[in-house]
Each structure stands twice: as structure tokens, then as C-alpha cells.
Amino acid sequence: MAEGVIMKALSGFYYVDDGSTTTACRGRGKLRLENTTPLVGDRVRFTPLGDGSGALEEILPRKNQFYRPAVANIDQLVIMASEAIPVTDPFLIDRVAAIAEHKGCECVICINKCDLASGETLEQIYAAAGFPTLRVSAKTGEGLEALKELISGKVSCFTGNSGVGKSSILNGLDPNFSLATGDVSQKLGRGKHTTRHVELHRLSCGALVADTPGFSSFDVDRMELCQKEELQDCFREFRPYLGKCRFLDCAHGKEKGCAVLQAVEEGIIPRTRHESYVRLYQQLQAVPDWKRKKKS
Ligand SMILES: Nc1nc2c(ncn2[C@@H]2O[C@H](COP(=O)(O)OP(=O)(O)OP(=O)(O)O)[C@@H](O)[C@H]2O)c(=O)[nH]1
Ligand SMILES: [Mg+2]
Numbered sequence: 283m284a285e286g287v288i289m290k291a292l293s294g295f296y297y298v299d300d301g302s303t304t305t306a307c308r309g310r311g312k313l314r315l316e317n318t319t320p321l322v323g324d325r326v327r328f329t330p331l332g333d334g335s336g337a338l339e340e341i342l343p344r345k346n347q348f349y350r351p352a353v354a355n356i357d358q359l360v361i362m363a364s365e366a367i368p369v370t371d372p373f374l375i376d377r378v379a380a381i382a383e384h385k386g387c388e389c390v391i392c393i394n395k396c397d398l399a400s401g402e403t404l405e406q407i408y409a410a411a412g413f414p415t416l417r418v419s420a421k422t423g424e425g426l427e428a429l430k431e432l433i434s435g436k437v438s439c440f441t442g443n444s445g446v447g448k449s450s451i452l453n454g455l456d457p458n459f460s461l462a463t464g465d466v467s468q469k470l471g472r473g474k475h476t477t478r479h480v481e482l483h484r485l486s487c488g489a490l491v492a493d494t495p496g497f498s499s500f501d502v503d504r505m506e507l508c509q510k511e512e513l514q515d516c517f518r519e520f521r522p523y524l525g526k527c528r529f530l531d532c533a534h535g536k537e538k539g540c541a542v543l544q545a546v547e548e549g550i551i552p553r554t555r556h557e558s559y560v561r562l563y564q565q566l567q568a569v570p571d572w573k574r575k576k577k578s
């Protein structure tokens with residue numbers, strides 16, 4: 283039996299890379315019985331059938347898994363954003379970053395299209411919040427060396443709103459790549475969902491990177507999150523203040539004597555981050571307990 287990583291899943295086939303070749307595998311019936319859906323990024327065992335195809339036998343234990351985008355075993359999420367069209371709503375970044383934080387997955391904030399808009403506002407917010415943050419441009423190549431350093435030797439997943447330039451940046455990182463990229467609708471200020479499936483790519487610098495379909499705010503609203511009491515831990519810059527509020531059960535919304543709010547007032551915690559926290563808290567509060575199906 284051989285071992286490898288699922289690079290993409292399309293039309294019932296799992297494309298497994300064992301380091302030298304790619305084998306198109308079909309899942310064995312027993313996988314279906316075990317009720318596990320193989321994900322891109324899964325480390326798997328398979329039996330090569332000699333004609334370039336194979337049978338997927340077993341999924342090895344996962345270190346983490348995401349549902350949107352559907353990937354497993356990710357070292358870090360690279361959240362792509364832009365201050366040029368399509369402008370990224372910081373709330374989207376914050377929601378995705380909170381999910382990643384909850385799963386113990388690192389996040390890098392990568393602000394693209396710096397040739398069109400400086401990206402300095404977003405950079406300030408996320409650097410202040412404590413994320414590795416960088417500004418790049420697929421057009422001029424600015425920042426791509428720094429991004430290469432951040433992803434080298436790791437498995438990263440590019441995520442972000444449609445049209446922000448995830449596929450363009452991957453093309454810029456490796457001269458052998460020519461992934462499809464799409465226009466941005468100036469009228470709607472949105473991308474056109476050019477990338478249709480999740481796929482892992484091996485870059486010439488040795489990094490493994492998943493390109494994923496851009497999400498819409500609809501997708502982001504449906505992403506799994508945590509319990510409302512756990513949300514405070516998903517905002518890393520809140521941590522020094524937790525346990526220091528006047529009330530033990532402080533929700534850090536509008537409460538008197540709240541240490542988190544104090545830090546917002548002092549300009550230490552970025553205001554938009556706190557606004558996103560309050561919005562997410564309210565969303566989680568609106569979910570009745572019986573409906574909170576906890577996904578890992
Ligand atoms: N000026 C400029 N345009 C860029 C840059 N990066 C990407 N674009 C353009 O933005 C558009 C969208 O780029 P894509 O790479 O398709 O975006 P994406 O994030 O992969 O989009 P989806 O696959 O739909 O999620 C294309 O027209 C790119 O040429 C950049 O740094 N500067
Ligand atoms: Mg794309």
C-alpha cells in the first residue's frame with residue numbers, strides 16, 4: 283500500500299500525490315460506511331492498481347479540518363484581502379480568523395492589490411491585533427518574496443472574497459503556474475467566482491498551497507463557529523485583558539468596568555475588531571442551544 287496527500291477531489295476521484303506521481307483514486311465502499319468524506323489535504327493510504335488509478339483505503343488522523351473551504355491538515359490560513367475592488371469587509375476577515383483561532387490554526391493576513399490601493403488601513407488593524415500581516419501585489423510582485431518566506435515548508439490555504447487575487451498571487455509565486463483568473467465586476471464590486479474547486483499546489487519553493495473558491499458573505503455566515511462564551515478567546519488581542527473586567531461573566535459588549543472596552547478606548551485594541559466581536563457574539567446568541575451542533 284502507498285501513502286500520499288489528496289491534492290484535489292473532482293467527479294468522484296481523489297487525486298493523491300505520493301511525492302513523485304499523482305494517482306486518481308476512487309474511494310472504497312468502507313470509507314463511505316465509516317461516514318468520512320475524504321478532504322483535500324488528507325493524508326491517505328491507497329492501493330495503486332497499475333494503470334494510473336488506485337483505490338483509497340484509509341484516511342490517516344487529521345490535525346484539523348475546515349468545512350468552508352473543505353480542507354484538512356492546514357498549518358496556516360492565508361487570508362487574502364484588498365482595499366481595491368473588490369474591497370474586503372474586515373468583518374469577513376475577523377470571522378474567518380476567529381474560526382481558525384478556535385481550531386488552533388495560524389492566520390496570515392495578506393493584503394493584495396497594493397498597486398491600486400495602499401492597504402495601510404487594513405495593515406494597521408491586523409498588525410495591531412497581532413497577526414503576521416503583509417502587503418503584496420500580484421501585478422508588481424511587491425511583497426511576494428516575504429510571502430514565500432512565510433509559506434515555505436508549510437501547508438497553507440489561501441482564502442478570501444472572490445476576485446481578491448488568490449489565484450493571481452499563486453501564479454506570481456511560481457513561474458510554472460497559469461491558474462485561471464477572472465475579472466472583477468466593476469458594477470457590482472465583486473469577483474466572478476472563477477476558481478471552482480479546492481486544490482493543493484506544490485510550489486517550486488517547496489510550499490504546499492491550497493487555492494480555494496472565493497467566499498461570499500453568505501458562505502461566511504454559514505461557517506461553523508464556537509460557543510458564544512468561547513468567542514473572547516478567538517480574538518488574540520483580547521487575551522491580556524480577559525479576567526480583568528469588573529464582572530466575572532462580562533461579555534465585553536457595553537458593560538461597565540470592562541477591561542477589553544477600556545483597551546479599545548485607549549486605541550490598543552482596534553475598534554473594528556471589537557465591532558466584529560460584538561456582531562459575532564450577537565449572531566451566536568441568536569442560535570438556540572438545541573441547534574448548536576458542535577463541529578470540531
Ligand atoms: N491591479 C491588480 N490587479 C490584480 C491583482 N491581483 C489580482 N488582480 C486582478 O483581480 C482579478 C481577480 O483575480 P483572481 O486571481 O481571479 O482572484 P481570486 O481571488 O482567485 O478569485 P476567485 O477565484 O473568484 O475566488 C483579475 O482580473 C486579476 O488580474 C493585483 O495585485 N493588482
Ligand atoms: Mg481564484
Ligand SMILES: [Zn+2]
Nearest residue numbers: 527532534540
Ligand atoms: Zn469585559
